Amino acid sequence: MAIYLEMPELDKEFPFRILVNDGDILTTPHWHREVELIYVTKGTISLGIDDVPYKLSEGEIAFIGGGLIHYVLASPGSERLVYQFDLNYFTAGNKENLDLQKMFADLIPVSPQWKPEDEAAVRSLLENMNHEALDQRTGYQFSLKAELFALITRLLRTIPKKAKQSKKLNKLATQDVLEKLDGIFSYVEAHYQEEVTLQDIAEVSGYSSFYFTKFFKKNTGKTFLTFLNEYRIDKAKWLLINSDLPVSEIITQTGFESDKTFYRLFKGSMAMAPLEYRNTMKIE
Known part of the structure; x- marks a missing residue:
C-alpha cells in the first residue's frame, strides 16, 4: 500500500463498508478520498491524524475526512470498527454546493473533545449501522443509508471545528x-x-x-x-x-x-x- 493513497474496494452500487481490526493490525500513514470513522470497541488505540497524535479508549471515536493522512499504531489487546464510505454517493445533486471535504477536514476529529451528547449520538448511529450490517434483515441497506445521512448531518451541525486548519488536504480526483x-x-x-x-x-x-x-x-x-x-x-x-x-x-x-x-x-x-x-x- 502506498503511503499516500489507499483505494478501498467498495461496492459501486453502495460504497460503504465496515471492517473489524484487532490491535495487532497497524496502518502506515495513508489517505483516501473516502470518509472514515474508527470506533474503539475494546482497549485503547494510538493513532495520528494530520500529524497530530491521539489516544482513544473503548467507546471513543475518531472521524477522518477524505484526503487527510492518518495512521494507527499497533495497540495490543484492542479492537476497533472501521467505517468507510464515499461521500460522493451521498452528495449527488447537492443543491447547497457545500465543500464537504474542506468542512469535514476542519472538524475536531476525536470524540473526547466533542460534547458528551454528540459523542453518544454518533456512537449510537455507528452501533446501529454495525447491527444492520451484521443482521442483514430485509431492507437493511435502506436503514444503513438513513443512518449515514443522519451521521453526516450530525457531524456537520454539532461537531466543533479545529482551531487550526488542516495542513495537508490531498486533492480528491476522479x-x-x-x-x-x-x-x-x-x-x-x-x-x-x-x-x-x-x-x-x-x-x-x-x-x-x-x-x-x-x-x-x-x-x-x-x-x-x-x-x-x-x-x-x-x-x-x-x-x-x-x-x-x-x-x-x-x-x-x-x-x-x-x-x-x-x-x-x-x-x-x-x-x-x-x-x-x-x-x-x-x-x-
Missing part, C-alpha cells in the same frame, strides 16, 4: 486519475529507497516526461520531486514514531543521499528537528 496516481505511488513505494528519476516515473506512467510533469502537477498540486521528498520525509516520520532506529539509519532507509538535505527538508516540513518530533509524537 476514479481514473486516482488509479493512475495509485500506480505511480505504488512504484514510489517500491523504489523510494533508491534513486528515482523523472524519466523512470514517466515511463511507469506511460507518459512522456513533459506530459507526466503536467499531469502530476495538475492532479497533486506539486512537482514530482516535491512529492518524492515529502514521501521520504513521511516515511522517516513513521520510523521515528514507530521504531527506535537512530536518525542516521532512518536517513539511509528512506533514500536520502545527503544528511544535510534530510535535516533541511524535515525542519522545513515539521518546524522541528527529527528527535524533537519523535519525542513529541510518540504516545506513551
